[in-house]
Amino acid sequence: MKVSTRFSDAIHILAFINIYHGKIPLTSDNIAGSVELSSVMVRKLMSTLKKAGLLETKSGASPDPRLAKPAEDISLLDIYLAVEKDKPLFEIDYDTNPQCIVGGNIQKTLEYYYQEAENAALAKLNHVSLADVIETILVKQKQKEAGIQK
Amino acid sequence: MKVSTRFSDAIHILAFINIYHGKIPLTSDNIAGSVELSSVMVRKLMSTLKKAGLLETKSGASPDPRLAKPAEDISLLDIYLAVEKDKPLFEIDYDTNPQCIVGGNIQKTLEYYYQEAENAALAKLNHVSLADVIETILVKQKQKEAGIQK
DNA sequence: TATTATTGTAATTTATATTTTTACAAATAT
DNA sequence: ATATTTGTAAAAATATAAATTACAATAATA
Numbered sequence: 001m002k003v004s005t006r007f008s009d010a011i012h013i014l015a016f017i018n019i020y021h022g023k024i025p026l027t028s029d030n031i032a033g034s035v036e037l038s039s040v041m042v043r044k045l046m047s048t049l050k051k052a053g054l055l056e057t058k059s060g061a062s063p064d065p066r067l068a069k070p071a072e073d074i075s076l077l078d079i080y081l082a083v084e085k086d087k088p089l090f091e092i093d094y095d096t097n098p099q100c101i102v103g104g105n106i107q108k109t110l111e112y113y114y115q116e117a118e119n120a121a122l123a124k125l126n127h128v129s130l131a132d133v134i135e136t137i138l139v140k141q142k143q144k145e146a147g148i149q150k
Numbered sequence: 151m152k153v154s155t156r157f158s159d160a161i162h163i164l165a166f167i168n169i170y171h172g173k174i175p176l177t178s179d180n181i182a183g184s185v186e187l188s189s190v191m192v193r194k195l196m197s198t199l200k201k202a203g204l205l206e207t208k209s210g211a212s213p214d215p216r217l218a219k220p221a222e223d224i225s226l227l228d229i230y231l232a233v234e235k236d237k238p239l240f241e242i243d244y245d246t247n248p249q250c251i252v253g254g255n256i257q258k259t260l261e262y263y264y265q266e267a268e269n270a271a272l273a274k275l276n277h278v279s280l281a282d283v284i285e286t287i288l289v290k291q292k293q294k295e296a297g298i299q300k
Numbered sequence: 301t302a303t304t305a306t307t308g309t310a311a312t313t314t315a316t317a318t319t320t321t322t323a324c325a326a327a328t329a330t
Numbered sequence: 331a332t333a334t335t336t337g338t339a340a341a342a343a344t345a346t347a348a349a350t351t352a353c354a355a356t357a358a359t360a
Contacts, residue, residue, distance in 0.1 A: 002316045002347040005243035008260060012243065016252045027306065034250040035243070038349050043308060060357030061305045076263065089239060089271065093155035093162070093185070100184040102166045105290040110158060112286070113226065113278050121239065121271035128263050136262070140255040152318040152345040177335065188320050193337060210328030211334040 006083045009035055010045050014054065014079065015134050017065050026065050045083065052082030071131035077122050079130070089121060090114040156233045159185055160195050164204065164229065165284050167215050176215050195233065202232030221281035227272050229280070239271060240264040 012035050017026055024030060028046065032039040046065065049055040054074055057065040067074065092110050096103035162185050167176055174180060178196065182189040196215065199205040204224055207215040217224065242260050246253035 002345095003241050004347060005241050006347090007240060008243040008256070011260065012246065012252055012256050015256070016250075019251060028308095029306085034247045034253045036246050036253070037243075039307095040309085040350075041348060043306095047308065057307080058357080059307045059355070061307090062358055063306065090157060091153050091155050093158040093187075096162065096186050097184045100166075101169060101291045102162055102287060103184045103186070104294070105287045106158070106162050106165070108290060109283055109286045110161065113275075113283065116278075117271040117274040120274045121267040124267040124270045125263075128266075133259055133263065136259045137252060137255045140258060141251045144254070154318060156318090178337095179335085189335095190321075190338085191319065193335095197337065207336080208328080209326070209336045211336090212329055213335065 006045065007080050009037055009041075010049060010079050010083045011076065011130070011133060013042060013045055014049065014067065014071075014074070014130055015137060017055070018067055018071055018130070018134055019137075021066055025062070027063060048083055049079070052078070054078060054082060067130075071134055072129050074130040075126050076128045076130070076133070077126040080122070080125055088114065089118040156195065157230050159187055159191075160199060160229050160233045161226065161280070161283060163192060163195055164199065164217065164221075164224070164280055165287060167205070168217055168221055168280070168284055169287075171216055175212070177213060198233055199229070202228070204228060204232060217280075221284055222279050224280040225276050226278045226280070226283070227276040230272070230275055238264065239268040 013031055016031055016034050020026060020030075028039040028042045031046075032042045035042060046055060046057055050057055050068075054068055055065060056068045057063060090110075092107055092114065094107055096106060098104040163181055166181055166184050170176060178189040178192045181196075182192045185192060196205060196207055200207050200218075204218055205215060206218045207213060240260075242257055242264065244257055246256060248254045
């Protein structure tokens with residue numbers, strides 16, 4: 001399939017809103033111009049983030065979206081779970097021959113080991129806040145402006 | 151896109167070969183019957199596993215594929231890297247507006263944090279061997295035969 | 301109050317990743 | 331020799347995500 005960049009784009013949207021709040025009108029069109037996504041996709045993602053309690057938005061003219069809580073209190077895991085729900089990090093093939101010893105037991109076996117790996121990754125995401133991401137973005141921008149290549 | 155189950159299927163194939171070696175003819179067609187995958191896909195995956203040094207195969211009639219080393223010495227990470235190569239666990243949207251502070255710096259920022267999370271997951275996979283997986287499958291099969299539901 | 305800008309959401313279309321199918325030359329056992 | 335099977339490529343089918351189109355609902359403002 002097409003590769004999904006929902007998670008990456010959701011972080012982008014929240015960082016953009018936090019950085020540009022009060023500086024430019026935060027319409028879905030302006031945000032879409034930075035993410036280079038259709039404004040409909042931006043609104044869909046924002047709707048999802050709103051339902052997850054990470055974002056507050058308004059309908060109609062002069063919208064003014066803002067983070068529902070401080071960027072320090074939003075972890076990358078919060079954002080990941082908001083947009084990916086229970087999508088597994090490692091996919092399991094559930095369409096196997098149940099008559100076979102392997103085909104009949106591989107799913108539950110892999111579920112266990114995959115879960116361990118997934119938990120380790122999500123725990124790391126839980127230790128990174130949106131504020132960390134924004135700070136890193138701003139540092140990289142200053143480095144760029146100072147002519148420092150990395 | 152269609153969801154890829156390459157990793158899951160590759161583990162299945164290796165476990166199947168290990169368990170049924172010497173018991174039934176290990177043709178790609180027989181293996182495909184357990185994985186419920188086309189025999190062409192099975193041969194492709196086996197070809198990939200062979201190139202990665204995990205499997206030994208023969209062409210022609212009476213093929214006799216076998217693990218290239220003991221199942222204890224093959225980790226799930228070895229298999230993952232063989233079939234997924236450098237495919238990232240978390241996708242980054244590289245198509246953003248480079249003129250924007252966020253769009254111009256988000257990729258390198260996320261690469262860093264995503265890498266930490268990915269490494270944590272892959273480290274867990276590195277601690278699980280194909281032998282562990284096979285043992286778990288055989289235990290689950292015995293439980294099933296004993297009428298124990300889990 | 302009428303007008304304008306924008307959101308929120310659904311339906312359709314398009315793009316693209318993955319698997320399946322088809323095909324066949326090459327390899328090997330019998 | 332013949333039959334079986336691999337290894338691999340090309341084309342078709344399938345699945346999922348994003349883009350596009352459309353429009354009613356909402357809210358600012360002239």
